Amino acid sequence: MAPLTGVEVAKHDNAKDCWVIVHGRAYDVTEFLPEHPGGQKIIIKYAGKDATEEFDPIHPPDTLEKYLPKDKHMGPVDMTTVVKEKAEVLPEEQERLKRIQEMPLLDQCYNLMDFEAVARRVMKKTAWGYYSSAADDEITLRENHSAFHRIWFRPRILVNVEKVDFSTTMLGTKVSIPFYVTATALGKLGHVEGEVVLTRAAAKHNVIQMIPTLASCAFDEIMDAAAGDQVQWLQLYVNKDRAITQRIVEHAEKRGCKGLFITVDAPQLGRREKDMRLKFTDEGSNVQSGQATDNSQGAARAISSFIDPALSWDDIPWFKSITKMPIVLKGVQRVEDVVKAVEAGVQGVVLSNHGGRQLDFARSAIEVLAETMPVLRDLGLENKIEVYIDGGIRRGTDIIKALCLGAKGVGIGRPFLYAMSAYGQDGVERAMQLLKDEMEMNMRLIGATKIEELNPGLVDARSLFNHGSTPVDNLANAVYDPLINPAQREK
Numbered sequence: 284m285a286p287l288t289g290v291e292v293a294k295h296d297n298a299k300d301c302w303v304i305v306h307g308r309a310y311d312v313t314e315f316l317p318e319h320p321g322g323q324k325i326i327i328k329y330a331g332k333d334a335t336e337e338f339d340p341i342h343p344p345d346t347l348e349k350y351l352p353k354d355k356h357m358g359p360v361d362m363t364t365v366v367k368e369k370a371e372v373l374p375e376e377q378e379r380l381k382r383i384q385e386m387p388l389l390d391q392c393y394n395l396m397d398f399e400a401v402a403r404r405v406m407k408k409t410a411w412g413y414y415s416s417a418a419d420d421e422i423t424l425r426e427n428h429s430a431f432h433r434i435w436f437r438p439r440i441l442v443n444v445e446k447v448d449f450s451t452t453m454l455g456t457k458v459s460i461p462f463y464v465t466a467t468a469l470g471k472l473g474h475v476e477g478e479v480v481l482t483r484a485a486a487k488h489n490v491i492q493m494i495p496t497l498a499s500c501a502f503d504e505i506m507d508a509a510a511g512d513q514v515q516w517l518q519l520y521v522n523k524d525r526a527i528t529q530r531i532v533e534h535a536e537k538r539g540c541k542g543l544f545i546t547v548d549a550p551q552l553g554r555r556e557k558d559m560r561l562k563f564t565d566e567g568s569n570v571q572s573g574q575a576t577d578n579s580q581g582a583a584r585a586i587s588s589f590i591d592p593a594l595s596w597d598d599i600p601w602f603k604s605i606t607k608m609p610i611v612l613k614g615v616q617r618v619e620d621v622v623k624a625v626e627a628g629v630q631g632v633v634l635s636n637h638g639g640r641q642l643d644f645a646r647s648a649i650e651v652l653a654e655t656m657p658v659l660r661d662l663g664l665e666n667k668i669e670v671y672i673d674g675g676i677r678r679g680t681d682i683i684k685a686l687c688l689g690a691k692g693v694g695i696g697r698p699f700l701y702a703m704s705a706y707g708q709d710g711v712e713r714a715m716q717l718l719k720d721e722m723e724m725n726m727r728l729i730g731a732t733k734i735e736e737l738n739p740g741l742v743d744a745r746s747l748f749n750h751g752s753t754p755v756d757n758l759a760n761a762v763y764d765p766l767i768n769p770a771q772r773e774k
């Protein structure tokens with residue numbers, strides 16, 4: 284059968300008869316429109332046209348093959364006959380492209396916050412909005428980082444620190460440094476290759492990668508990109524349809540994943556307003572015209588309607604029955620649930636508030652860690668479970684503080700996304716190397732030569748629980764109207 288032409292596909296250009304082209308193949312998505320989690324509008328915008336560029340960052344490449352019935356696959360398209368819409372380069376986009384020309388050299392990035400500063404200037408707004416956003420007033424997002432500033436070191440001196448070794452094991456895997464690349468969705472929003480960039484950088488540094496359920500790349504693509512005996516874990520959003528979840532878990536185990544991290548802090552994805560706002564502007568939203576639109580969800584909500592809010596402790600025995608992988612609960616936020624996790628017989632927990640993207644005013648993971656470890660020690664349980672933390676980790680000293688307070692290792696999210704978005708794989712590798720250099724220097728300066736020597740005596744965390752210095756509430760301050768002058772009050 285001769286390939287379709289662009290003219291033939293362009294005839295199917297409306298909600299009642301809607302074909303799109305993805306990767307040179309046409310698909311009839313008319314019946315699928317009402318089911319699309321991201322709403323109908325975004326597909327109809329590309330009805331009769333090539334939607335590949337919009338499709339790629341959000342969907343793994345095999346999505347249509349896997350989920351669209353075969354009779355809706357209309358066949359190959361002769362792309363030379365498809366009129367490429369001359370995307371008019373908006374002034375704002377021209378500005379961004381200019382900033383990319385002027386961006387600092389990679390060697391001029393000296394710490395993880397430098398990558399954030401560059402990414403903010405050069406990333407597409409929707410991508411920056413999705414990665415940087417957090418829930419509500421983003422107080423927890425900022426608390427995650429500032430909580431580390433309430434912990435001080437009590438360094439030892441005159442210790443021979445000529446040789447420093449910060450290798451350790453995580454879930455039985457030997458790693459070069461106690462951090463891993465945590466699961467962060469939609470890698471292709473930041474880089475055209477997506478999560479495989481993180482895979483390759485992690486391989487170079489012998490760092491574990493946690494593969495997100497909501498990756499832009501297909502799961503097998505990310506596993507295939509691993510080098511040698513590189514270790515990867517799976518982060519799981521549990522599907523309302525447990526048969527789908529079982530298939531994903533069994534496939535991951537078969538492919539060699541070495542840990543199942545069940546996300547337990549997101550029965551519903553948080554309300555990330557930057558993500559929602561930027562979705563509007565890019566969509567030329569019709570909300571201003573007063574029509575209801577489902578684009579008010581932003582990317583996050585649009586891609587997560589499958590997540591099961593009914594997930595509970597009752598499900599843990601089922602997970603233990605379908606996999607031999609170590610099970611870790613990701614998103615635990617109080618010591619009582621860590622004790623329950625030990626009783627449930629899982630191998631680990633990640634103390635985490637999802638990078639502040641879920642419940643605003645959840646405490647920082649480092650604070651929950653300081654609450655947890657003394658209780659586990661009192662109960663004689665500290666060796667029954669591996670405790671990880673993530674959220675706001677930006678310095679080698681943050682990692683050292685976490686390990687002094689009893690963490691097995693830490694997860695890092697946004698910094699590697701920003702490094703990838705701004706500088707690709709080289710950026711992620713530099714970020715990892717900077718952390719290694721900081722770790723080595725600061726281990727020496729606190730008088731420790733290996734991970735086992737890091738203990739609570741090396742830190743002063745007394746003010747960690749004192750929230751006197753709540754992060755500045757930028758939104759409220761920007762609009763707060765201190766109408767205090769009586770004269771003004773009369774107006």
Ligand SMILES: Cc1cc2c(cc1C)[n+](S(=O)(=O)[O-])c1c(=O)[nH]c(=O)nc-1n2C[C@H](O)[C@H](O)[C@H](O)COP(=O)(O)O
Nearest residue numbers: 414465466467468495546637638673674675695696697
């Ligand atoms: C930054 C970011 C984080 C996401 C993330 C996406 C982004 C862009 N996504 S989300 O879209 O659903 O929110 C996930 C995810 O897929 N699954 C998950 O368990 N955690 C997700 N997280 C949380 C992540 O695993 C860490 O808990 C968090 O990033 C740690 O904080 P830092 O970013 O400050 O390192």
